[in-house]
Amino acid sequence: MTAVMEAKGLSKHFQARRGLFGGSRGVVRAVDEISFAIAPGHTLGVVGESGCGKTTTAKLVLGLEAPSGGSIQFEGHDLATLDTPGQRRYRKSVQAVFQDPYASLNPRMRISAIIAEPLVTNEKTEAVEVRQRVLELLDLVGLPERSADLFPHEFSGGQRQRIAIARSLVLSPQLVVLDEPVSALDVSIRAQILNLLRNLQTRLGLSYLFIAHDLAAVAHMSHEIVVMYLGKIVESGEARALALEPKHPYTKALFAAALPSHPDERRDEPVLQGEVPSPLAPPSGCHFHPRCPHATARCAQEAPRLRAVEGRFVACHLFD
Ligand code: SF4
Secondary structure, three states: OOOOEEEEEEEEEEEEEOOOOOOOEEEEEEEEEEEEEEOOOOEEEEEOOOOOOHHHHHHHHOOOOOOOEEEEEEOOEEHHHOOHHHHHHHHHHEEEEOOOHHHHOOOOOOHHHHHHHHHHHHOOOOHHHHHHHHHHHHHHOOOOHHHHHOOHHHOOHHHHHHHHHHHHHOOOOOEEEEEOOOOOOOHHHHHHHHHHHHHHHHHHOOEEEEEOOOHHHHHHHOOEEEEEEOOEEEEEEEHHHHHHOOOOHHHHHHHHHHOOOOOOOOOOOOOOOOOOOOOOOOOOOOOOHHHOOOOOHHHHHOOOOOEEEOOEEEOOHHHO
16 A cells, blocks of 8 residues: 655754753754654554654654655655645645644634635635535534634634634645644543544545544554654554553553543543653663663663564564
8 A cells, every 4th residue: 555655764853052051052853763654544643752753743744844864755756856836735735733723723714714725825716616615624524504604712622623624624635634633622522523533534535643642542543653752763553452562661651651540530641750851862772771661781772773573663672
């Protein structure tokens, strides 16, 4: 199956100043030689603690950041080498839904104009057709036709996220980047939005890059998952198997920390032992070794390579 999008050895390094008063500059390897592919109609979930590189990965895929190394392949071509029409096709084919539906909708625009904006900007379309497309999309995301003439403040958080989803679909994309799409919403609304996203995926054959710190949501939504730690992929594989039986000590800790101690308790951000090290000075060898219960002397010296282990990929010396 040809991937909708493929990242090969993708990196994003930032120059950063050390310390409060500047001084020598360091390099933050926010994303460090990661590779993944997103199949048509599939969801790839990306998990990891804050600062692991999830958001930078999303920005690279959306073309909001240029890679420092590696490539993103779209329709078999490197994004960096696409001509102008190719780049336009890519921008239309890859859309996004962000965390905060309050911030992402212009409060002074009517819903019809908000949803239609990408269409009006990118394509010459008759006003009647634009209106028709807006009404189609409102129906698709479960909102009544009269919503078209209202303003964002007249909607709840969940309804606003439905509007943001409708807007992301107006150009008929192949891939939608979902960056924490339900974390700003009430718990009671989250399942509805996730179900809507799954239904839309089935109906439209969409692919998703799903980024969230809610591991239960990622496991529920994704076909494949990649686990990131300090810019690197430490484990990847089929979502259900990875969530039920994680192999890498970091994945294990992440999923164990996400389990509530009481069924009524809901934890959003998994809390692991120890702090995430500074990305300016990551630990030597395996970056996870200061927090790993299985670390040996070798782990502090030698970085483990991602290798195939029983149908998935794991970067850990325990699996050499
Ligand atoms: Fe732990 Fe060593 Fe594996 Fe890193 S390589 S996860 S420190 S056992």
